[in-house]
Amino acid sequence: MKTNRNLQLTIVTLAAAMAGQFSPAAAKEAAYPTKPISLLVGFAPGGSGDFVARAIAQYLGPVLGQTIVVENRPGANGLVAATHAAAAKPDGYTLLITTMGLTTNPYLYGTNKADPIKDFTPISMVADVPNxxxxxxxxxxxxxxxxxxxxxxxxxxxxxxxxxxxxxxxxxxxxxxxxxxxxxxxxxxxxxxxxxxxxxxxxxxxxxxxxxxxxxxxxxxxxxxxxxxxxxxxxxxxxxxxxxxxxxxxxGTASGWYGMVAPAGLPADIASRLSEEIRKVMEAPEVREHFLTQGATPRTMTSAEMGRYIAQEYSRWGAIIQQSGIKAGSQ
The missing domain is CATH 3.40.190.10 (Periplasmic binding protein-like II)
Incomplete structure (x- = not known):
């Protein structure tokens, strides 16, 4: 009888462990992504921003097991796409390839449009583009x-x-x-x-x-x-x-850059996974060569590092823009 009770206890314990392993939260984490992902870019087809977005879609999509659909939403130095991304549901199915414009546009158009700190979850840097x-x-x-x-x-x-x-x-x-x-x-x-x-x-x-x-x-x-x-x-x-x-x-650090962000509130596990997969993709020799031939140097960051970098750029360029008197629509 004692042996039977021990066996029953073991079965109950294993069942409980398996139930925890396959809980809705765990299943949700394992499942992402379960449908195509929209990747917004704030520039017209044919330019550097479009190249970066389509290259990321090409190489990252197969790794995630889903199609990444590039959506061009040009206008106001990337502000149109950024505003749309900021308003999207933070579930990992709307991402944004952005540039330094994310940190300079608020000084030109106002932070009520798309605040680089409050409105986005940083994911990773993708590449530097020197001038x-x-x-x-x-x-x-x-x-x-x-x-x-x-x-x-x-x-x-x-x-x-x-x-x-x-x-x-x-x-x-x-x-x-x-x-x-x-x-x-x-x-x-x-x-x-x-x-x-x-x-x-x-x-x-x-x-x-x-x-x-x-x-x-x-x-x-x-x-x-x-x-x-x-x-x-x-x-x-x-x-x-x-x-x-x-x-x-x-x-020395005044080059253009391209990075990926998502709407504010993106779950940390999704941000972390996307950041890690981008790092792996950008380290692949064929991907590096693909970017380098277009004048873009692959460069990745963790989500936390990207967040600190955006904050740094926001502060740095804000001072330059304000001191220089640069306004939207003027030089």
Whole structure:
């Protein structure tokens, strides 16, 4: 009888353990995702943001076992997509590929639109996208120091084409002014294509677009590349030094970036899983090569690290925007 009671006790204990293992909460965690995921991106098809979103969808979807559908919602430097994402249900089925604009837009449009701290759950960084300072070939001198000497020798400021209000190239140029003690006259363009066309034609003196946008003009000797942002040289322009190498460390971290966030309130286990899967995906050699050929350097973070980074960028760029008097729709 005692043996039977022990056996019954063992069975009851195992049943209880198995019931806990297969509780609704555990099943929910194991099940995610059970349907396609929407990945919002705030830019039109064909640009760098769209490339990053579609690459993530291509490589991350199979790992998660679900299709990731990219939705382009362009407008206001990514604000349209961010506002839509912030209002979505925080269940892991609406994600957002965002840029530095997440942390600069509140200073241009107001925090009531999409607050980068309160309205989102950080997931991971995805990639850095360096910018390159390029000049018209008529500007004397071959390097950055000669370019800055020319700036200081002129009675009027050199003109610099920008391709987005408070975009990475615009803010990096603002930092260059401060670090080098020079002055630019900013000229606004709707895209890097027309901006660089005017630099090559001599209508504008310089610009600081992404490396990919400027690569064709540099390789065809129609643009002079002077320096790149970022901690290391771009593999697409290995002979072009970084600003930090040339003694202007203030611009070293002024590159553009792409990261993933979700609506505020996303369960921590889902955020953690997405962050870890993105890390694994971005470490795969074929994925790294795919990004590097597009001028994007893979870079991942944990959810907590991403949260700290967003807060840091929000504070840093807010000070620059406010001090420079940058407004939405103006340069």
């Amino acid at each position: 390159v300072l390029v000049a018209n070939l008529a500007i004397p001198g071959a390097g950055l120091n000669a370019f800055l000497r020319e700036l200081k020798s002129r009675a009027t400021p050199l003109s610099v084409a920008t391709t987005g209000q408070a975009a990475p190239g615009h803010l990096a140029s603002e930092l260059l002014q401060r670090a080098a003690g020079v002055k630019f006259e900013f000229v606004a363009y709707k895209g890097s294509g027309p901006a660089l066309t005017d630099v090559m034609a001599g209508h504008v003196d310089a610009s600081m677009p992404t490396v990919v946008a400027a690569l064709a003009g540099i390789k065809s000797n129609r643009l002079r590349a002077l320096a790149v942002t970022g901690a290391t040289r771009s593999p697409l322009l290995p002979d072009v030094p970084t600003f930090a190498e040339l003694g202007i460390s203030e611009i």
